Amino acid sequence: DQQVKQNSPSLSVQEGRISILNCDYTNSMFDYFLWYKKYPAEGPTFLISISSIKDKNEDGRFTVFLNKSAKHLSLHIVPSQPGDSAVYFCAASRMPSHALNFGKGTSLLVTP
Amino acid sequence: KAGVTQTPRYLIKTRGQQVTLSCSPISGHRSVSWYQQTPGQGLQFLFEYFSETQRNKGNFPGRFSGRQFSNSRSEMNVSTLELGDSALYLCASSQDRASGNTIYFGEGSWLTVV
Numbered sequence: 001d002q003q004v005k006q007n008s009p010s011l012s013v014q015e016g017r018i019s020i021l022n023c024d025y026t027n028s029m030f031d032y033f034l035w036y037k038k039y040p041a042e043g044p045t046f047l048i049s050i051s052s053i054k055d056k057n058e059d060g061r062f063t064v065f066l067n068k069s070a071k072h073l074s075l076h077i078v079p080s081q082p083g084d085s086a087v088y089f090c091a092a093s094r095m096p097s098h099a100l101n102f103g104k105g106t107s108l109l110v111t112p
Numbered sequence: 113k114a115g116v117t118q119t120p121r122y123l124i125k126t127r128g129q130q131v132t133l134s135c136s137p138i139s140g141h142r143s144v145s146w147y148q149q150t151p152g153q154g155l156q157f158l159f160e161y162f163s164e165t166q167r168n169k170g171n172f173p174g175r176f177s178g179r180q181f182s183n184s185r186s187e188m189n190v191s192t193l194e195l196g197d198s199a200l201y202l203c204a205s206s207q208d209r210a211s212g213n214t215i216y217f218g219e220g221s222w223l224t225v226v
Contacts, residue, residue, distance in 0.1 A: 046217075049214060091155075097167060101157065102155035102156075
């Protein structure tokens with residue numbers, strides 16, 4: 001069963017605006033969450049992560065928010081740039097394993 | 113420092129054959145995990161190794177196996193290949209959990225089974 005869900009297969013945003021990518025999970029035992037960016041035929045590139053003891057983490061243009069009660073996290077990209085166009089994957093893991101449960105991904109298109 | 117290195121990058125095999133894929137983790141990383149990506153199933157966890165021991169295994173048949181060597185390098189093997197095994201196989205490495213949990217991926221090995 002899919003324990004991590006990204007319900008929006010695609011998202012289109014104008015350059016300079018905010019991109020918000022959402023992710024839901026069902027397993028309350030997950031304690032670490034990561035976002036990856038991926039281009040076709042390449043490996044995922046790590047973007048940002050958040051531990052379950054936090055509700056927000058920022059790194060440059062990327063901010064991840066975690067709502068444990070709702071089992072929901074989101075990735076905000078501000079401002080969005082055309083180079084951000086890629087597929088974004090949400091992933092979750094449970095201590096002490098490093099095994100990641102991935103969502104199906106959201107394809108982000110940033111238009112000039 | 114060098115990233116996660118996977119070899120070979122591309123390969124074509126025939127049904128019934130076996131294949132071995134190799135992964136060299138980032139220097140100092142002791143945890144190596146493997147994933148399969150297909151259009152239909154997305155990214156799925158295969159197995160995880162830490163200090164030469166398999167720590168976790170995903171829901172894949174026994175035809176999929178792996179191992180980790182004392183230098184943390186890892187290999188995965190798929191025996192009796194089926195058409196459905198065609199996929200991008202990704203290796204990821206990370207330090208021990210106590211040192212942080214950022215998990216870095218290699219470029220992947222594209223396997224086509226004909």
